[in-house]
């Protein structure tokens with residue numbers, strides 16, 4: 001993903017609310033987002049609600065078209081709808097799993113038909129008996145019974161419904177799954193079961209994940225790399241361990257300060273201070289400056305560029321100007 005931009009985002013609920021009664025204002029939902037995901041790894045995007053994570057997910061699977069920038073899948077450009085149309089095979093190799101299993105399953109369809117839909121749509125199988133057999137295998141693969149194919153979504157719990165969504169996604173034989181807050185609607189104990197299932201499937205099937213979450217504790221456990229978004233920009237990304245051991249961006253540090261101890265440093269918990277400003281009217285310069293304890297005059301004028309650092313990249317003037325205080329864990333060591 002290179003220099004990804006989407007200027008107007010009609011689906012983000014936060015933006016929608018802001019835009020009500022204001023006509024079609026131009027909102028840069030996402031701007032200058034750059035990252036790459038290796039086959040077989042899990043790359044997570046984190047940030048507070050409204051930071052553009054879901055927009056990036058939808059751009060990648062082609063639900064939205066970027067106004068500028070590039071999305072590249074194994075060397076093939078699929079950024080624009082026209083590019084994507086030239087490669088229908090690639091579209092089939094990626095699937096999306098949504099946050100709300102209640103809303104994403106058709107209540108009038110039997111589970112068997114829901115799971116079979118990608119098989120039929122991609123014409124992977126056409127024979128009824130073969131489809132039934134494959135649906136049974138897919139349900140077993142996600143920890144459900146092949147007999148569940150005859151039931152309707154309302155007969156299942158939230159966690160089971162997310163298992164059905166995963167089975168449906170796997171039916172299309174994807175290599176790359178974009179998972180937008182796949183466990184946020186679930187109870188904590190059920191979350192862990194679904195995350196474990198996703199890890200197992202990744203190992204068995206060699207899947208690659210883009211994982212969207214606002215929950216850093218979850219991200220810590222599932223990711224190989226983590227990208228942190230703020231007001232539509234990717235402000236830092238790094239290997240998971242690097243990011244949690246030595247966060248550089250002040251926003252990343254603020255998020256880490258707010259989560260309960262991840263058996264690393266015994267640090268106390270500080271709630272996230274302030275609120276995300278309106279994306280309609282983002283602050284000039286570094287859009288984090290009104291909340292940043294390290295902001296200076298340059299921060300108020302100039303958007304920081306992403307600098308490569310060991311294990312990742314960070315967009316912050318304080319890092320470039322070498323005036324970033326050590327992280328608490330480093331200071332204590």
Ligand code: SF4
Nearest residue numbers: 286289292299316317
């Ligand atoms: Fe803070 Fe400036 Fe860095 Fe933005 S660029 S995060 S305002 S120090």
Ligand code: MG
Nearest residue numbers: 050053054181
């Ligand atoms: Mg979202």
